[in-house]
Amino acid sequence: MPSGDVLVLVDEDGRVIEWGPPAEALLGWSAEEAVGREVTALLPEAAADDELRGEGFPEATSVLVKPILLGASVVWRVLVAEDSVPGRDVAILNVLFAPSPVGLHVLDEELRVVRRSTATRGRPYLPAGHPVGSRFTELFEREGSEAETAVARGVLESGQPVVNRLVRGVRVPGKPGHRTHSVSYFRLEGPDGDVRGLMASEMDVTQRENAQRRLALLDAVRARVGHGLNLAAVCRELVAAMVPSFATTAVVEVIEDIVRGEEPPAVPVRQDVLLRRAAFQGPDPAYPVGEVRPMPADTPFSYVLADLRPRLLAIEDDTPWLDADPARAEIIRRCGARSLIVAPLVLRGLALGVVSFYRDRRVDPFDEDDLTVASGSCAHAALCVDNVTRYMREWVVAQTVQRRLLPQEPAAQPALDVSSLHLPHPDGGGAWFDTIALPGARTALVVGDVAGEGIIAAITMGLLRTAIHTLAAMDLRPDELLARLNDTATRLAAGYAPGDLPDQEPLTASCAVAIYDPVDLTCTVACAGIAEPLAVFPDGTSANLSVPPGPPLADPGRAPFPAATVDLPEGSVLALGTAVVAHELLAPSGPLRPLLDGAATRPLQDLCDTIGPELDAGHRAGEPLLLLARTKALPRDHVLTLALPADPEAAPIARKATRDQLDQWGVDEETAFTSELIVSELVGNAVRHGAPPLRLRLILGKMLTCEVSDGATSAPHVQHARTVDETGRGLFIMATLADQWGTRFHARGKTVWAEQPAGTA
Numbered sequence: 001m002p003s004g005d006v007l008v009l010v011d012e013d014g015r016v017i018e019w020g021p022p023a024e025a026l027l028g029w030s031a032e033e034a035v036g037r038e039v040t041a042l043l044p045e046a047a048a049d050d051e052l053r054g055e056g057f058p059e060a061t062s063v064l065v066k067p068i069l070l071g072a073s074v075v076w077r078v079l080v081a082e083d084s085v086p087g088r089d090v091a092i093l094n095v096l097f098a099p100s101p102v103g104l105h106v107l108d109e110e111l112r113v114v115r116r117s118t119a120t121r122g123r124p125y126l127p128a129g130h131p132v133g134s135r136f137t138e139l140f141e142r143e144g145s146e147a148e149t150a151v152a153r154g155v156l157e158s159g160q161p162v163v164n165r166l167v168r169g170v171r172v173p174g175k176p177g178h179r180t181h182s183v184s185y186f187r188l189e190g191p192d193g194d195v196r197g198l199m200a201s202e203m204d205v206t207q208r209e210n211a212q213r214r215l216a217l218l219d220a221v222r223a224r225v226g227h228g229l230n231l232a233a234v235c236r237e238l239v240a241a242m243v244p245s246f247a248t249t250a251v252v253e254v255i256e257d258i259v260r261g262e263e264p265p266a267v268p269v270r271q272d273v274l275l276r277r278a279a280f281q282g283p284d285p286a287y288p289v290g291e292v293r294p295m296p297a298d299t300p301f302s303y304v305l306a307d308l309r310p311r312l313l314a315i316e317d318d319t320p321w322l323d324a325d326p327a328r329a330e331i332i333r334r335c336g337a338r339s340l341i342v343a344p345l346v347l348r349g350l351a352l353g354v355v356s357f358y359r360d361r362r363v364d365p366f367d368e369d370d371l372t373v374a375s376g377s378c379a380h381a382a383l384c385v386d387n388v389t390r391y392m393r394e395w396v397v398a399q400t401v402q403r404r405l406l407p408q409e410p411a412a413q414p415a416l417d418v419s420s421l422h423l424p425h426p427d428g429g430g431a432w433f434d435t436i437a438l439p440g441a442r443t444a445l446v447v448g449d450v451a452g453e454g455i456i457a458a459i460t461m462g463l464l465r466t467a468i469h470t471l472a473a474m475d476l477r478p479d480e481l482l483a484r485l486n487d488t489a490t491r492l493a494a495g496y497a498p499g500d501l502p503d504q505e506p507l508t509a510s511c512a513v514a515i516y517d518p519v520d521l522t523c524t525v526a527c528a529g530i531a532e533p534l535a536v537f538p539d540g541t542s543a544n545l546s547v548p549p550g551p552p553l554a555d556p557g558r559a560p561f562p563a564a565t566v567d568l569p570e571g572s573v574l575a576l577g578t579a580v581v582a583h584e585l586l587a588p589s590g591p592l593r594p595l596l597d598g599a600a601t602r603p604l605q606d607l608c609d610t611i612g613p614e615l616d617a618g619h620r621a622g623e624p625l626l627l628l629a630r631t632k633a634l635p636r637d638h639v640l641t642l643a644l645p646a647d648p649e650a651a652p653i654a655r656k657a658t659r660d661q662l663d664q665w666g667v668d669e670e671t672a673f674t675s676e677l678i679v680s681e682l683v684g685n686a687v688r689h690g691a692p693p694l695r696l697r698l699i700l701g702k703m704l705t706c707e708v709s710d711g712a713t714s715a716p717h718v719q720h721a722r723t724v725d726e727t728g729r730g731l732f733i734m735a736t737l738a739d740q741w742g743t744r745f746h747a748r749g750k751t752v753w754a755e756q757p758a759g760t761a
Contacts, residue, residue: 003235007025008020008034008039008076008077008078009075009076009077010039010075010076010078011075011076013038014032014038014039014040015036015038016035016036016037016038016039016042017035017036017075018033018035019031019034023078027042032113046446046583048613053361057526059488062712070403082596085241091652093183093722102201102203103201103202103203104199104200104201105136105200105201106188106197106198106199106200107136107152107197107199107200108196108197109111109137109156109195109196110135110445111135111137111149111152111153111198112134112135112136112304113134113135113136114197123736127324131482134657135149136148136152136200136751137149137152139202142719146687147167148167148183151165151185152185152198152200155185155186155198156187156195156197156198159187159195159659161185161186161187161225162183162184162185163184164182164183164184165182165183165184165185165389166180166181166182166205166209167180167181167182167183167184167202168180168654178364179204179206180204180205180206180209181202181203181205181206182202182203182205183200183201183202183666184200184202185198185199185200185202186199186200187199192327192418194735197387203584206655210369211369212344213245214369214370214372214373217246217373217377218373218377218380219247219521220240220245220378221238221241221376221377221380221381222380224240224241224318224382225238225241225377225380225381225384226238226239226364226383226384226387228384228388229388229390229391229450230388230721231254231258231259231278231385231389232279233251233388234384234385234388235254235278235279235381235385236278236279236281237384238250238279238355238377238378238381239251239252239280240280240281241377242281242377243281243282244359246370246373246377247341247344247357247359248278248282248335248337248358248359248360248362249281249282249283249335249337249356249357249358249359249360250281250282250355250356250357250358251277251279251280251282251352251355251356251358252278252279252280252345252353252355252381253275253276253277253278253301253353253354253355253356254275254276254278254299254345254352254353254611255269255273255274255275255276255351255352255353256273256274256275256276256292257273257274258352258353258385258389259276259278259419261389263350264347264350264352265350266309266350267305267306267307267308267349267350267351267352268305268306269295269302269305269306269351271294271295271302272294272295273294273295273305273328274292274293274294275292275293275294275295275353275354276290276291276292277289277290277291277292278290278353278651280352282335282358283335284331284334284335293327293361294329295341296299296324296325297324298321298324299321299324299325299328299497300313300321300340300342300431301325301342301354301356304342304343304344304354305344305351305354308317308344308346308349308351309323309344310341310342310343310344310371310374310375310378310608311340311341311342311343311372312339312340312341312366312367312368312370313339313340313342314338314339314340314343314365315332315337315338315339315340315358317693320498320730326455327531334359335360336360336361337358337360338359338360338361338365339358339365339366340357340358340359340366341356341357341361341366341370341371341374342354342355342356342357343355343357343374343375343377343378344378345378345381345382345385345551346378346379346382347379347382347383347385347386351598352382352385352386353385354711355374355378355381357374364371388751389559404725410638410683411700412559413435413437413443413444414441414518414632414634414701414702415441415442415516415518415631415632415633415634415701416435416443416516416518416629416630416631416632417438417604417629417632418435418444418604418627418628418629418630419604419605419607419608419626419627419628420433420625420626420627421608421610421611421612421624421625421626421628422623422624422625422626423612423615423616423623423624423625424623430448430449430450430451430452430453430457430458430461430509430623431447431448431449431450431461431623431624431625432446432447432448432449432461432462432464432465432625433445433446433447433448433576433627434446434468434469435464435627436468436469436472437702438472438475439475439697439701439703439705439707439740439742439744440516440517440519440697440705440753441517441518441519441634441699441701441703441705442516442705443515443516443518443629444472444478444513444514444515445513445514445515445516445574445576445627445629446468446511446512446513446514447511447512447530447576447577447578447627448461448464448468448509448510448511448512448513448530448578449463449509449510449530449579449622449623449625450464450507450509451507451508451509451510452507453623460492460507460509460725461509463488463492464485464488464489464492464509464511467484467485467488468485468511468513470480471484471485473551473740473742474742475742475744475753476581477515477524477526477563478513478514478515478525478526478561478563479526479560479561479562479563479747481513481526482511482513482528482550482553482561483525483551483560483561485511485528485555485559486528486553486554489507489509489553489554490553490554490556490716491548492507492554493506493507493508506554507554508529508552508553508554508555509528509552509553509554510528510529510530510552510553510578510579511529511530511553512526512527512528512533512576513525513526514532514533514574514576514633516568516574516629518631518632518634519634519639519699521567521568521569521570521631521633522565522566522567522568522613523545523565523566523567523568523574523631524563524564524565524747525545525563525564525565525566526547526550526561526562526563526564527547527548527549527550527561528550528551528552528553528561529550529551529552529553529555529579529594530576530578530579530582531544531549531579531582531583531586531587532545532546532549533545533575533576533586534575534586534596535566535568535569535572535573535574535575535583535588536572536573536575536596536599536600537569537600538569538570538571538572538573538600539600540597540598540600542596542599542600544586544587544588545564545566546564546566547563547564548562549563550562561573568631570631570632570633571600571632571633572600572631573599573600573629573630573631574628574629574630575596575599575626575627575628576626576627577624577625577626577627577629578622578623578624578625578626579622580615580622580623580624581615581624581625581626584615584624585611585626592611592614592615595607595610595614599628604628604629604630607628608626608628611626623750634699634701637697638665638699638700638701639697639699639700640657640658640661640694640697640698641695641696641697642654642657642696642697643693643694643695643696644683644686644694644695644696644708645694646690646692646693646694646701646710647686648687650683650684650687650694651680651683651684651687651688653679654679654683654696654708655676655679655697657681657724658672658676658679658696658698658706659672659676661698662675665758667699667704667758667759668759670759671756671758671759672703672758672759674737674756675698675704675706675756677733677734677737678695678706678734678737678738678754678756679698679706679708681733681734682694682706682708682734682754683708683753685708685716685731685752686708686709686710686752687750688711689712689714690711690712690749690750691710691711691712691749692710692711693709693710693711694708694709695708695710696708697709700758701758702758703735703739703755703756703757703758704755704756704758704759705753705754705755706753706754706755707752707753708751708752708753709746709749709750709751709752710749710750711748711749712749712750713745713749713750714750715743715745715750716731716743717731717751734754735754737754737756738754738755738756739755739756739757740754740756741753741754
């Protein structure tokens with residue numbers, strides 16, 4: 001059969017008005033039998049046959065159903081087409097003329113409704129008072145009407161159909177709010193191909209679109225809420241995700257006890273509980289975020305926190321509960337809210353807070369499905385709030401531990417001007433510094449860093465810092481001190497359980513110790529996992545100190561820690577820092593190295609203030625900590641150095657030299673007498689148990705230090721002599737008189753020292 005032959009012509013009521021010979025041959029009905037009857041009554045028998053065939057027809061005959069405008073009526077022309085299954089075409093005819101949710105409208109060239117299909121009859125697709133003859137686009141609100149007019153005219157001109165166009169803002173009598181319709185446009189052509197108008201189909205898809213929109217909103221909440229590391233950030237993420245896609249205004253109020261790190265209260269929550277406004281988003285920027293006030297009684301908010309069930313309410317001018325909460329009523333009035341959802345932030349049956357969602361008159365009010373969305377969003381937010389409050393408790397502990405364990409500022413030292421720059425890790429890190437006074441007016445400068453962050457790093461830092469103070473009191477060389485500290489760090493690492501350390505990373509730490517001697521103007525440095533310090537000399541030149549690198553602490557099988565002694569002229573600036581500072585600032589090629597220009601003459605605090613912002617903006621990992629120290633020389637007249645003979649004459653020589661020097665320094669008699677006795681005992685012990693050469697040194701600084709050096713490496717020990725013993729009381733007496741005493745070993749020999757207050761005016 002030739003393509004394009006007319007089989008059937010059907011009117012808009014579904015009755016046959018023309019039955020061509022091809023239809024007689026194909027379906028078996030004569031024209032007299034078919035004309036005037038409903039087409040659906042003629043199709044069932046044929047539709048049941050999977051292979052409709054007729055004499056002279058191909059094995060499977062294809063048909064094409066096309067609407068045309070005949071006069072003022074729409075008729076349906078069924079044509080012979082190719083590549084179609086007849087049974088399927090029959091099904092299309094059945095559906096087309098049966099009642100369906102799709103409304104069909106025939107529009108003339110002016111877009112006026114001239115006919116409506118049977119599917120639209122008896123259904124409120126058109127607004128009240130919108131008769132046939134009115135424009136189809138008046139179905140939509142003004143903005144939508146203008147857009148639809150442009151689309152429809154485009155189809156009229158081009159002939160290109162527009163299918164499944166979503167149009168929002170449709171008003172339907174008897175249904176609340178605005179509806180969403182799916183609209184399609186097809187151009188109608190007459191038998192001779194001339195344009196006769198449009199066929200417009202529309203279907204109410206409000207429920208489908210709202211469901212998809214709600215699912216998308218829940219997905220957005222899960223994706224956007226929970227990235228913040230504190231409670232306020234999570235609450236801000238929630239309101240940002242919900243406004244304006246769900247509400248015009250959103251407010252999150254959290255129970256104040258939770259903000260303070262306490263456990264959530266039991267339900268029902270007491271009426272006098274304090275609520276903190278943690279987040280707000282909406283048209284009124286004056287909403288007082290951060291304000292804390294009691295929960296208003298006899299309001300939807302108190303009811304929600306009593307039974308943890310969400311509420312959906314309409315807000316009218318005379319809503320009774322507004323009188324119980326005048327402050328909130330004023331906010332509602334300014335926002336123009338007319339619909340409200342109050343949902344609890346609840347987790348494991350415990351109340352964390354309450355969230356309020358408002359909509360004004362510009363948008364549709366909330367419905368029951370929106371209540372489900374609000375509850376689901378708040379459930380996810382409550383889980384995130386619980387996570388961050390737990391994290392915040394750990395964060396507060398870590399910050400407190402680090403703050404309490406670190407010196408607030410470097411201790412003042414007579415031989416050094418010291419300043420520090422510390423940019424703590426937000427989660428509490430393991431970086432620390434110290435300036436420790438040593439005998440002989442010396443000072444130990446310490447910078448260290450424990451890998452990682454959080455409580456474990458902060459506690460480990462505190463333990464290592466305590467160990468350093470203990471080891472420094474033993475007056476060890478920097479390399480010996482780091483070797484002992486490494487033993488402590490190794491034991492700490494072995495003591496941690498597998499789950500204590502993040503990502504199962506082994507515990508490691510780095511540390512640098514520099515001991516400055518203002519008498520000899522030398523600095524002895526040893527490093528464990530930290531790059532060598534930088535020295536800026538008085539003439540403005542700078543250089544990294546040649547210190548052999550040492551392995552990190554607690555790194556098994558990688559000891560010892562070599563030390564180096566360098567000369568530091570008076571007025572030099574010594575800079576020590578953690579790894580990130582060493583890389584950015586202290587390294588010869590560090591990008592911030594030029595910031596140290598002029599360090600020899602600039603105040604150290606000014607240097608820290610200049611370096612801080614640049615270092616904070618540039619560092620990517622690690623905890624920046626910088627310690628700066630400008631060296632001073634102890635005045636020569638504050639030091640007495642005297643060589644002594646290795647025989648009994650050494651003691652009286654030392655006592656006389658001590659008495660004369662202390663008189664010259666103006667030391668009081670009591671201190672001078674004690675010092676003579678201490679020197680006598682130290683010299684006598686060196687003569688009896690030491691080896692030449694012997695040397696006496698008196699140093700007047702913040703403390704008065706008496707030192708006796710000899711060539712032996714044996715360490716003195718305090719003995720507790722019996723009553724009948726004639727000797728063995730010298731060091732015991734000296735230890736009783738001095739504030740502290742100890743032994744310092746050298747490459748050849750040792751120095752025994754004792755300190756006491758200077759006793760000068």
